[in-house]
Amino acid sequence: TMGNWLVNHWFSAAVLAAWLGINIFLFTYYFLFFDRDERYFYTRAILGSALAWARASAKCLNFNSMLILLPVCRNLLSFLRGTCSCCRRTLRKQLDHNLAFHKLVAYALALFTAVHTIAHLFNLERYNDSQQATDGSLPAVLSKMHLHGSNKWLNPIHSNQTTVEYVTFTTIPGLTGVIITLALILMVTSSTEFIRRNYFEVFWYTHHLFLIYFAGLVIHGIAGLVRGQTEESMEHVPPHLCASCLMHKDEDCHHCRKDPEFGSIPAESWKWVLAPIVLYLFERILRIWRARQKVVVTKVVMHPARVLELQMHKKGFRMEVGQYIFVNCPTISLLEWHPFTLTSAPEEDFFSIHVRAAGDWTESLIDAFQQQKPVMPRIEVDGPFGTASEDVFQYEVAMLVGAGIGVTPFASILKSIWYKFQQADQTLKTKKIYFYWLCRDTGAFAWFNDLLASLEQKMAESGKADFLTYRLFLTGWDNTIANNVVFHFDTATDTVTGLRHKTIFGRPMWNSEFAAVAAAHPRSVVGVFLCGPGALAKSLQKSCHQHSSLDPRKVQFYFNKENF
Secondary structure, eight states, X not given: OHHHHHHHHHHHHHHHHHHHHHHHHHHHHHHHHHHHOGGGHHHHHHHTTHHHHHHHHHHHHHHHHHHHTGGGOHHHHHHHHHHTTTSOHHHHHHGGGHHHHHHHHHHHHHHHHHHHHHHHHHHHHHHHHHHHOOSOXXXXXXXXXXXXXXXXXXXXOOOTTOOHHHHHXXXXXXXXXXXXXXXXXXXXXXXSHHHHHHXXXXXXXXXXXXXXXXXXXXXXXXXXXXXXXXXXXXXHSOHHHHHHHHHOOOGGGGGGOSOOOEEEOOOOHHHHHHHHHHHHHHHHHHHHHHHTSOEXXXXXXXXTTTEEEEEEEXXXXXXXXXXXXXXXXXXXXXXXXXXXXXXXXXXXXXXXXXXXXXXXXXXXXXXXXXXXXXXOOOOEEEEEESOOOGGGGGOSEEEEEEEGGGGHHHHHHHHHHHHHHHTTOTTOOOOEEEEEEEESOGGGGHHHHHHHHHHHHHHHHTTOTTSEEEEEEEOOOOHHHHHHHHHTTTOSSOTTTOSSSOEEESOOOHHHHHHHHHHHOTTOEEEEEEESOHHHHHHHHHHHHHHSOSSTTSOEEEEEEOOO
């Protein structure tokens, strides 16, 4: 399976290695440059190695700021996916790791911001100490250079009354540094899984602080407080020869009569981030244009447990299984866009989503459609996005595992397989599907029970009842449910779901499930698909490895963690 992993993830591994390599190279190169270059001989005399730490981390911050917007340019990714549709599927699949890469770059930004900030706090402290020093040392002499002329200064602190806090909040680099660091802290902390799941609005609005982050980043270096010796001055007064002469003006210093002159390091963040900002601007304009295209809500269904099903139609809309869309309802909020997995099949003449009450915005949307006003709320749609999951159709036997809300993509897949089945699609290799659904509370997914029930009925009618085997696992229950189950144990249908297959209480024993599938299909290649948490992915991956035969002609399990 290690070989299998490398085949499937070589592109991700290559991108990761390149990104890591460039970061290491930039940091090492510029650290050594600022630590050794003659132009910064005098700057280092005051600041020491903190100069190199600050400048090297600044380069890495620029590089990662350039990358951070690219993974969230959804239309750019869709375009790339389209242009490399002839590429190997594994290559296109890696584009779905865009958010993982976005998070990785964000963590790198947080790390380099910490290094940069700490280094500059040391720098400010040393600038201040040097300005106040009266011992005739090189840092003390260099700090008085501003008295000799306007472009002679090296230390930006010119007064003995200044404090580090004063410089932090009154200079452009200090103030913008504080603002962009605060923006970054808020963005990182509000994008945790818990906040995104429960308070999506907080995450959504806080993330738009990226506008302040980029504005601050571009302005940050304009004042040029960190300086180095000018090229011209280096020729006339080379520092390695003339540094001692600044402290002791004696006869041996006739070749160093002039004072060294200094120039600012030019601001260059804008060069790094200009192209991605322009690209992102086009992305937002394209999203606005696409969102303005009319969406007709053709059917509204209210399912039990406050689940709203919206069936929609939009001119030119084409979808694949496992894709998602972004939805906006201007009457609730002009700015908020929420992602929803498509629950319809490509074969249907509409596209649909199921909205579960999980926050203020979803509550408001359900209320708006429940009120049954003569005019329905307007809906705007952007998408679809994400790679199609048609890999499911490439296996003779498929094991689909959905946990909780992770069941949604499988609605699309199961429907699509049924349509392909009905149309006697020759490309469909699938002969058998095992579907496992793990859920704390089936009430929230009663709509999915309806779908399973209709598939169950259709398959029984066409004599294909054994095509789909599903097992429902209720991982959370109370005494009422348990007593009810005992009471109705002999009924034909299940008391919890009303389906023919009985609900199992507790978690699946994956070893016995895999062993049963392996015994039933001794010579098949079985695709295992999961939409659920990481811990479940690990145990399924382990089972795939354990139950795959060493003989390539016998049963093989291939694990696919879907990135819905």
